[in-house]
Amino acid sequence: MNGLPEKFAELAEKVEGVLEDFLPAREAMAAEVVEAMRYSLTGGGKRIRPVLTMLSAELAGRSAADVLKAAAAIEMIHTCSLILDDLPCMDNATVRRGKPALHIHVGEATAVLAAYALLARAFELLAGEIADHELSPVAASAVVRDAACCVGVSGMTGGQWRDLNPIEKKFETLEYIHSHKTGSLFILSSTLGARLAGAESSIVDCLASFAKNLGLAFQIVDDVLGSEMPARQLGKDGADGPGKVTFVSTIGVESSRAVAGDLVRTAKLSLKPFGARAAELCSLADYVINRSR
Amino acid sequence: MNGLPEKFAELAEKVEGVLEDFLPAREAMAAEVVEAMRYSLTGGGKRIRPVLTMLSAELAGRSAADVLKAAAAIEMIHTCSLILDDLPCMDNATVRRGKPALHIHVGEATAVLAAYALLARAFELLAGEIADHELSPVAASAVVRDAACCVGVSGMTGGQWRDLNPIEKKFETLEYIHSHKTGSLFILSSTLGARLAGAESSIVDCLASFAKNLGLAFQIVDDVLGSEMPARQLGKDGADGPGKVTFVSTIGVESSRAVAGDLVRTAKLSLKPFGARAAELCSLADYVINRSR
Numbered sequence: 001m002n003g004l005p006e007k008f009a010e011l012a013e014k015v016e017g018v019l020e021d022f023l024p025a026r027e028a029m030a031a032e033v034v035e036a037m038r039y040s041l042t043g044g045g046k047r048i049r050p051v052l053t054m055l056s057a058e059l060a061g062r063s064a065a066d067v068l069k070a071a072a073a074i075e076m077i078h079t080c081s082l083i084l085d086d087l088p089c090m091d092n093a094t095v096r097r098g099k100p101a102l103h104i105h106v107g108e109a110t111a112v113l114a115a116y117a118l119l120a121r122a123f124e125l126l127a128g129e130i131a132d133h134e135l136s137p138v139a140a141s142a143v144v145r146d147a148a149c150c151v152g153v154s155g156m157t158g159g160q161w162r163d164l165n166p167i168e169k170k171f172e173t174l175e176y177i178h179s180h181k182t183g184s185l186f187i188l189s190s191t192l193g194a195r196l197a198g199a200e201s202s203i204v205d206c207l208a209s210f211a212k213n214l215g216l217a218f219q220i221v222d223d224v225l226g227s228e229m230p231a232r233q234l235g236k237d238g239a240d241g242p243g244k245v246t247f248v249s250t251i252g253v254e255s256s257r258a259v260a261g262d263l264v265r266t267a268k269l270s271l272k273p274f275g276a277r278a279a280e281l282c283s284l285a286d287y288v289i290n291r292s293r
Numbered sequence: 294m295n296g297l298p299e300k301f302a303e304l305a306e307k308v309e310g311v312l313e314d315f316l317p318a319r320e321a322m323a324a325e326v327v328e329a330m331r332y333s334l335t336g337g338g339k340r341i342r343p344v345l346t347m348l349s350a351e352l353a354g355r356s357a358a359d360v361l362k363a364a365a366a367i368e369m370i371h372t373c374s375l376i377l378d379d380l381p382c383m384d385n386a387t388v389r390r391g392k393p394a395l396h397i398h399v400g401e402a403t404a405v406l407a408a409y410a411l412l413a414r415a416f417e418l419l420a421g422e423i424a425d426h427e428l429s430p431v432a433a434s435a436v437v438r439d440a441a442c443c444v445g446v447s448g449m450t451g452g453q454w455r456d457l458n459p460i461e462k463k464f465e466t467l468e469y470i471h472s473h474k475t476g477s478l479f480i481l482s483s484t485l486g487a488r489l490a491g492a493e494s495s496i497v498d499c500l501a502s503f504a505k506n507l508g509l510a511f512q513i514v515d516d517v518l519g520s521e522m523p524a525r526q527l528g529k530d531g532a533d534g535p536g537k538v539t540f541v542s543t544i545g546v547e548s549s550r551a552v553a554g555d556l557v558r559t560a561k562l563s564l565k566p567f568g569a570r571a572a573e574l575c576s577l578a579d580y581v582i583n584r585s586r
Contacts, residue, residue, distance in 0.1 A: 029469050030451035032458070037446070084409065089401035108382035109457050112405065113450045116377070116412070120445035123416055127438035131430050137423055140433040145420035152413030153330070157406050158323035164402050165325070176322050 005283055011054050011064055012047040015071050022072040024121055036106045036114035037121070041079050043097040048218070048288065049074045049189040055281050056193030056207050059274060067196050069129050073122035074189045077147070080122070081156055081185070083115040090164060119151065133196050143195055146188055155184035166245055174247060178219040179212065186215030206270050210281065213267035218288045220260040223247045225293065264289045298580055300573055304347045304357055305340040308364050315365040317414055329399045329407035330414070334372050336390040341511070341581065342367045342482040348574050349486030349500050352567060360489050362422050366415035367482045370440070373415070374449055374478070376408040383457060412444065426489050436488055439481055448477035459538055467540060471512040472505070479508030499563050503574065506560035511581045513553040516540045518586065557582045 019041055024034055050071035054064035064071075086093040086101040088108065093101050103111035126147055130140045149155055159180025167173045190211035194204045223246035247256040264285045271278035312334050317327055343364035347357035357364075379386040379394040381401065386394050396404035419440055423433045442448055452473025460466045483504035487497045516539035540549040557578045564571035 024446050027446045027451050029466075029473075030446055030454045033446045033450060033454050084405060087402075087405065089405065109380075110454065112377060112380065112382065113446075113454050116409075116444065117446040117450045119409075119412065120441045120448075120450065122441075124438055124441035124445065127434045127436075127441060130437065131434035134430040135433070136430075137427040137433060140428070140430060141420045141424035143420075144423065144437055145417055148413045148415075148417035148420060151409070152417065153317045153320045153323055153326045153410040155413075157326060157410040157413065158320050161323045161326050161403065161406050173322075180322075 005287060007280055008048075008051050008284060008287065011051045014054070014064065014068065015047050015050040015075060016042075018068050019072055019075060022069065022076075022121070022125060024117070024124075032106065032110060033114050033117055036102060036110050037118050039099075039105060040083055040096075040102045040114065041076065041118065043079075043099055045075065045078070045097065046291075046293075047075065048284070049078055049185060052186065052189040052211065052214075052281075052284065053193040055284060056190040056211075057197040058193075059207070059277055059281060060194045060197035060199035060203055062197035066133075067129070067193050069125040069132070070192050070196055073125040073129075073147070074185070074192065076118040076122040076125070077151060077156075077188075078185060080115045080118040081160070081181075083111055083118070085160065087111065090160070123147065129196055133198070135196075139195060139198075143192065146191060146195070150184045150188040154180075156181055159184065171250065174245065174250060175216070178216050178247075182219040182222075183212050183215035186211040186218065206273060209270040210267045210285075213263045213270070214285055214288060217260040217263035217267065217285075220247045220256050220263070221289060221291065224253055224256050224260070225291075227253060229293075260289055298576055301341075301344050301577060301580065304344045307347070307357065307361065308340050308343040308368060309335075311361050312365055312368060315362065315369075315414070315418060317410070317417075325399065325403060326407050326410055329395060329403050330372075330411050332392075332398060333376055333389075333395045333407065334369065334411065336372075336392055338368065338371070338390065339584075339586075340368060341577070342371055342478060345479065345482040345504065345507075345574075345577065346486040348577060349483040349504075350490040351486075352500070352570055352574060353487045353490035353492035353496055355490035359426075360422070360486050362418040362425070363485050363489055366418040366422075366440070367478070367485065369411040369415040369418070370444060370449075370481075371478060373408045373411040374453070374474075376404055376411070378453065380404065383453070416440065422489055426491070428489075432488060432491075436485065439484060439488070443477045443481040447473075449474055452477065464543060467538065467543060468509070471509050471540075475512040475515075476505050476508035479504040479511065499566060502563040503560045503578075506556045506563070507578050507581060510553040510556035510560065510578075513540045513549050513556070514582055514584065517546055517549050517553070518584075520546060553582055 023038055027034055053067055053071045053074050057067040058064055082096060083102045085091050086096055087103055094104050095101060126143055130143060159177050163177045163181060187208050190207040191204050194207050227248040267285050268282050271281055316330055320327055346360055346364045346367050350360040351357055375389060376395045378384050379389055380396055387397050388394060419436055423436060452470050456470045456474060480501050483500040484497050487500050520541040560578050561575050564574055
């Protein structure tokens with residue numbers, strides 16, 4: 001699937017298989033909202049973030065199957081952010097993952113409501129994980145706080161706002177945008193898996209550092225791919241297409257690839273304490289840098 | 294404050310005093326989003342919902358001060374829903390609580406992001422309550438699940454969607470809309486206070502029943518007030534103004550007031566087991582029906 005190495009393909013399939021099951025039950029009076037949630041959620045994403053959740057749980061000694069709700073929650077938060085990004089008042093994109101953007105497909109109001117409903121459902125799934133894993137008050141609180149902070153103004157929301165209101169073509173601005181829009185959710189994906197697995201804080205910290213650098217690398221590679229491919233082939237358009245201030249428009253393709261490479265090397269260093277147990281997370285990092293879409 | 298009886302005025306002041314403190318710390322790169330959150334949150338609401346949270350906690354044996362974060366979270370969820378309702382793609386309202394609606398004040402994109410950030414902050418505050426009250430995994434899970442379900446497609450989001458897409462002037466449709474848009478959050482306000490106070494499920498159930506009927510009564514009174522007052526005096530306009538299908542347009546003012554009266558009586562009956570301890574919740578119910586704004 002999607003050129004992912006075999007192990008990730010298997011985990012990505014696992015997520016794919018449960019995403020529909022984890023949507024809310026059919027709400028007869030608002031069935032169109034659930035349908036809109038399904039349309040965007042099952043639109044063929046790469047599922048890198050939920051795979052990161054599962055691999056992080058495995059690193060911390062639990063099986064991937066034990067954190068499926070969290071993995072689905074992560075993909076719902078991600079999908080929610082994509083729906084909002086595409087809105088006419090944001091990037092005004094009409095295509096996403098090769099299909100009409102949700103607001104084109106069902107109208108703006110239903111799209112906004114589906115995005116909120118996906119976010120709400122993500123927290124509902126996290127509530128399920130708190131009970132399933134019998135988390136202590138401190139751990140339960142950390143799970144909810146981490147997810148909320150990732151979404152909020154100190155995370156994805158702040159990043160998206162600055163992306164819409166860039167100060168100038170400054171490296172620091174771009175780094176802020178990417179680390180908040182993309183990095184925050186990579187960090188949550190990884191630390192959530194570890195927290196649910198009962199990992200101690202030193203492990204959570206290593207994974208956070210790994211995911212932070214991986215997320216930034218991922219976004220830079222996205223910029224590079226975006227600069228090299230026509231929008232149609234990339235499956236998206238809007239303000240996120242050519243013309244946007246990106247790493248590539250700021251430092252060029254070659255330097256961007258070099259920075260991404262450095263970041264992935266730094267990311268892998270964070271996992272050194274785990275030795276061979278981190279092999280799969282390291283190949284996920286390699287995939288992120290070598291992917292062609 | 295706002296014609297509330299003295300006890301509520303005092304609790305409403307308490308919420309008012311902490312709402313600003315509970316906003317996210319100044320996020321330098323996205324300060325405008327925090328400012329937008331503040332603009333809408335401190336816009337002079339009646340604070341009935343957070344007062345309901347505090348009185349419910351008191352009924353269950355805790356002090357109002359012990360659930361301030363939850364009370365603020367409730368008001369943030371409420372404010373989030375108002376911002377979304379006012380969007381051009383929804384009710385297209387330009388005035389809210391007597392001020393320009395947020396999307397008029399800061400633009401649509403920032404308004405959507407501020408709404409999203411308020412919702413995230415609400416969950417962050419609930420995370421704080423989980424730790425503060427040292428909730429068991431089951432109780433922590435219930436708090437997060439209840440809040441998520443209240444916001445999601447089986448709650449406010451579903452209600453708002455159906456409000457934008459009414460089937461016909463049918464009583465059941467209106468009841469669905471009101472019980473989901475308004476009732477869900479009234480129920481959450483009340484049960485959250487009780488759960489954090491460690492109330493057993495029979496108490497939580499009584500409060501849920503009380504709040505469900507109170508919420509519906511509140512919304513019907515809103516319809517009545519809306520039909521009697523010019524939009525300017527009511528402090529809002531848009532599709533939520535005259536012309537909208539409401540209880541009043543369906544069954545008239547007199548029957549609407551009668552239904553609201555019946556609902557408040559039914560609500561109070563749910564609190565009978567608590568005798569005099571429920572006196573303040575009962576007078577909150579009386580206020581809801583007798584209020585003039």
